[in-house]
Amino acid sequence: MEDRRRVSPKMAMKEEKTLIVMSKKDPAAFGRIYDMYFDMIFRFVLHRVGNVADAEDLTAQTFFNALKNLWKFRWTGISITAWLYRIAANEVNGFFRWQKKKSFADIEKLSNRLPDKKNRPDHELETAEETLAQQRTFLVLNRCIKELKLEEQSLITLRYFEKKPYAEIAKILGKKEGTLRMRAKRALEKLKNQLQIQGIDYETIGKSSV
Amino acid sequence: MKRLENLLYSASGSEVKVDGFKQSLRRSLLNSHPFRDFDRIGYRRAFFLSTSVAAVLTVILVLFIYQPMIPERVRYAFLSHPDSNLQHQDYSNFTPGDGILSGAGVGVQDSSKTDRKDTFEHMQTMLARNIDKEFVRYLAEREYKTSPVNVKPVIPGELYSVNRFRLNNGKDALVYTQVPIKQVGFRESY
Numbered sequence: 001m002e003d004r005r006r007v008s009p010k011m012a013m014k015e016e017k018t019l020i021v022m023s024k025k026d027p028a029a030f031g032r033i034y035d036m037y038f039d040m041i042f043r044f045v046l047h048r049v050g051n052v053a054d055a056e057d058l059t060a061q062t063f064f065n066a067l068k069n070l071w072k073f074r075w076t077g078i079s080i081t082a083w084l085y086r087i088a089a090n091e092v093n094g095f096f097r098w099q100k101k102k103s104f105a106d107i108e109k110l111s112n113r114l115p116d117k118k119n120r121p122d123h124e125l126e127t128a129e130e131t132l133a134q135q136r137t138f139l140v141l142n143r144c145i146k147e148l149k150l151e152e153q154s155l156i157t158l159r160y161f162e163k164k165p166y167a168e169i170a171k172i173l174g175k176k177e178g179t180l181r182m183r184a185k186r187a188l189e190k191l192k193n194q195l196q197i198q199g200i201d202y203e204t205i206g207k208s209s210v
Numbered sequence: 211m212k213r214l215e216n217l218l219y220s221a222s223g224s225e226v227k228v229d230g231f232k233q234s235l236r237r238s239l240l241n242s243h244p245f246r247d248f249d250r251i252g253y254r255r256a257f258f259l260s261t262s263v264a265a266v267l268t269v270i271l272v273l274f275i276y277q278p279m280i281p282e283r284v285r286y287a288f289l290s291h292p293d294s295n296l297q298h299q300d301y302s303n304f305t306p307g308d309g310i311l312s313g314a315g316v317g318v319q320d321s322s323k324t325d326r327k328d329t330f331e332h333m334q335t336m337l338a339r340n341i342d343k344e345f346v347r348y349l350a351e352r353e354y355k356t357s358p359v360n361v362k363p364v365i366p367g368e369l370y371s372v373n374r375f376r377l378n379n380g381k382d383a384l385v386y387t388q389v390p391i392k393q394v395g396f397r398e399s400y
Binding site: 027030031034035038039042046052056059060063064067124125128131132135137138141156160161163188189191192195202203 | 211214
């Protein structure tokens, strides 16, 4: 499945190249890149972490890293999206590794960012999390996907949630297409097992999703 | 497996909107970074500049290896000025016996500065020889004031004039020319 919002080929690549060159010196040009790709990156990060607050933090981290390392970016014919996705995936993977090192008690404290509804300053965040909470199917699947290896999580997220073709995923993850197809198949097997372990019938949860 | 794939395709958190966060992050990004000129010189320009400098230095090095006299020539050119004792002169206007060269100051050996020890190291001209002769006469007349004396070597030795020439290959050639005593007309002195 193709992402309908993806920009079309040659002209867009030319414009993108020009934009990247300009963005190294001109804030307005970088602002345009941000506007073009924010939704895409935020969505990917949200699909990975399943939490709006963490997704916001990690998205911010992604773009700050991108801005910091923009001077290193050299146009090689590959879209900047692959580069941004790679940064985002690394940020999320680093976040999960950091979480594993923490105790369960710490994780509970960290995940409970807004303990008291009355003290929540960010109404938008609250609304977003409530919206996300309603997407039960996604949250269930996300919980099981997190049991997979980090690279498999990225692969599943990019392929099924972001609906990226294998060719593009290959550029993002730096792997061959054939390898990715095989790994995706294995990851789905593992996911299926996870759902069974957790007593979730994926054939029925799809029907009951909001 | 197909059902699981379809389920994954359909499940999505894409309905979540965070426009406020998006705008505030945008502001933070554009304000926080100085957007200094990363490529002040430009990496391409820097590469070509450094490569050019390295190439020029390599050419100079190779030139010095194949033409070792070039540095000496350059040094000689810088040192060539009227006050220099190493000045190479054109003798085309010199008439033997004049004792005076046109364009004075060339190779002039002031009698007071004549050093017998450095005879063969100095640039000897006909004028220098005459001056030496005058100097000896002076010394002789100092002791024998009452009578004029003719100066000639007591010990019949040899006289040489030394001329230094610059060759086209950058090397210097010292030419020692023996001056026959008879031509000068020396006589015995007492």
